Amino acid sequence: MIVAVDGPAAAGKGTLARRLAAHFGLAYLDTGSLYRAVGLRVLRAGANPDDTVAAEAAARGLTPADLTDPELRAEATGAVASKVAAQPAVRAALLQFQRDFARNPPAGAKGAVLDGRDIGTVVIPDADRKLFVTASPEERARRRWAELGAKAPPLAEVERTMAERDRRDQERAAAPLKPAPDAFLLDTSDLDIDAAFAAAKAYISGANTSGTN
Numbered sequence: 001m002i003v004a005v006d007g008p009a010a011a012g013k014g015t016l017a018r019r020l021a022a023h024f025g026l027a028y029l030d031t032g033s034l035y036r037a038v039g040l041r042v043l044r045a046g047a048n049p050d051d052t053v054a055a056e057a058a059a060r061g062l063t064p065a066d067l068t069d070p071e072l073r074a075e076a077t078g079a080v081a082s083k084v085a086a087q088p089a090v091r092a093a094l095l096q097f098q099r100d101f102a103r104n105p106p107a108g109a110k111g112a113v114l115d116g117r118d119i120g121t122v123v124i125p126d127a128d129r130k131l132f133v134t135a136s137p138e139e140r141a142r143r144r145w146a147e148l149g150a151k152a153p154p155l156a157e158v159e160r161t162m163a164e165r166d167r168r169d170q171e172r173a174a175a176p177l178k179p180a181p182d183a184f185l186l187d188t189s190d191l192d193i194d195a196a197f198a199a200a201k202a203y204i205s206g207a208n209t210s211g212t213n
């Protein structure tokens with residue numbers, strides 16, 4: 001069983017994907033952390049995120065330790081991640097790892113949940129279940145702002161940087177952010193996590209396959 005969970009930043013897909021994985025006994029991979037780790041490696045090497053040679057080298061040199069870096073979740077890291085993620089060579093370097101994880105999940109799990117931007121469209125187009133999780137831009141910015149707590153910049157700035165990242169992710173030529181034609185669309189703007197989880201669970205269990213919540 002492979003479940004693809006795609007969608008824009010702060011739509012709730014990470015929390016949802018983690019909870020679905022625990023519920024169905026599946027392994028979980030946050031693919032955004034791979035792009036974030038590549039972005040951080042590029043920055044720490046003193047290179048420019050738009051430098052394709054440096055970005056591809058960073059992607060090919062990723063180690064498990066890169067994926068536990070506390071800086072991974074910073075807002076600035078998300079922005080750099082979306083720059084390196086626009087490069088086809090970076091995406092190609094990370095593709096096989098994601099596919100291997102899905103096909104041979106660790107610790108004997110009987111399947112996997114992967115969340116990202118292109119799981120249902122490019123990484124695992126034949127995934128058993130595909131969710132596309134969205135929320136309004138205002139609601140997503142508000143959630144990210146609340147998450148950042150005391151370190152949060154003004155809400156308007158969070159809205160602006162998120163809009164920029166959305167645009168970069170949607171408009172890039174390589175694996176742009178968009179729902180797979182057969183994805184189940186889940187708009188969480190007016191749903192709390194329990195309601196979003198219930199809708200996703202019903203879809204995955206086959207109780208709701210109508211294509212929307």
Ligand code: C5P
Nearest residue numbers: 009031032033035081082085116117118
């Ligand atoms: O999901 P997260 O916010 O951690 O992703 C960071 C960035 O990584 C995204 O804005 C996107 O540019 C990139 N990404 C991607 N494809 C994925 C996962 C993340 O391009 N499957």
